[in-house]
Amino acid sequence: MSTIERGVSPSLPAGFEALEMFLEEWGDLETEDERYQLRRRKSLEDLKLFYDAVTPRLEDVFRHLDQFEYGPLPRAEQGLFRLALGLAEVAQAVEVIGHPSVPTTSAQHTIQISRPRSLK
């Protein structure tokens, strides 16, 4: 569930202001499927813009998040983490596939990923 409040302009922790421009699109997405579908809708040029901005900050992002216990994050940190998770999808397009998504898939392609059990 998104904890980003409506009507409050989204912000990131200090030092990450330059990435705030991506929050509107990526900051609310909660699942792999949502991030995948956004990745598919965007042009490779747009995805590269995101990739080029976030990738050099990846280690900084996690060094910042390392200060928090693994679990629900404060609003600004949650936005930061969601940008990183967005990069996991975007990097597939930019580093691996060279297209927003696998170009031979049909337009309606999706794979609903679920986590049915985690016993240990």
Place this chain on the structure above:
Amino acid sequence: MNGFTRIPESRWLRSRDLKLEESSAPASFYTSQEQFELEREQVFRRAWLSVARVEELPNAGDFVNLDILTLKAKLILVRGDDGEVRGFHNSCAHRGVMVVQKEKGNAAQFRCPYHAWVYGTDGKLRTIPGADMFPDVKCGHDGLPPVHTGIWNGFIFVNFAKEPEESLEEFLGEAGVLFSDLPFEDYNHELRFPQPLATNWKHISNAFTEGYHLGFLHKNSLPFVFDRENPLTDYPTVRFMGRHSANITGANSKWQPTKPVMRFALETGFAADAELEPAGKKLMDHPAINPDRIDPIMEEAINIFPNTQIQVLRNGYLWYQYWPSGPNEMLWDVRLFLDRAPHSFRTEFAEASYVAASRDVLAEDSSMGELQQQGLISGGLERVKYGENEFMLRHFAQTLTNYIEGKV
């Protein structure tokens, strides 16, 4: 072919070494309604089929509700008070209503919503309102229509024949013995990627029993597999065990991640290293797996006839089930089991990266299956070709045809 067949020391295995001479199959093998009906009736309604894991039903009363698309069968698997796992058609003994609607859960009994007939977790009728209206129905005797069920190494199999021709043990044969104690139960973090596809199920099965396409279709998405010294990505070890088989895919020892995000994910040491982490994990190190100690190795795939593939990975396993619902449509159920869930923000990122990478590989394969089926339905190509390096496809086509004809 009896026993195990491995690659000769000096060169890659070829179809002719195995006397698999049939180098093509009619397009109708993949497209005709008649072939599908033969497979449905003579394969899926006769063979043992893997459908669940015992970890899904740890306690008495635990149940799962399954839709077996190929047979339009609605199946309930439930663990009884005696600890036995039983299978039933989800169909009230009265007038057939599906008794259980929940996908999974725990129940002391099942109650039909229509006239409140009540069943125990052993499938037997317990009570009928106005039982004297049904003098021929006996509580404690009649019940939900049973389906034969068996467990092999934690995998629950079902058999829809009235009387199975073979026990599960006989059906699995040598493969069942060889892989009987692989420690699948240690891998409990599951990611599931079910895909409904507009293709024939055998195309997807075929894709995972030839390495030929790996260096082309997946050149970018599986960069650690391609090796210049093995340009057609032949399997370094192949084993045939009657109707079942196993095939190993190697990896490129020289490959290093160079792309920054991929490298960052791999360096967390989680999930993303499923194919890449050095040996030391129990499943991959089991003596029944990788007998030639191929190193590096991406996976060993165990093919259980007709529609199951279990891929042993470095720190987990993949379990594929292929379920045709017609000649041109299927469900490819992909279940990935890892040894641990994410335990930090970094490892959650690594898992997201691994999931994205895996999805894209699956999407490449499934899209080829769909394009292949459209190409075949077009009607110009009369026969598909199976190369000297695609001997497992020849073996599968032959096994399937023989099984349909009652020869294996």
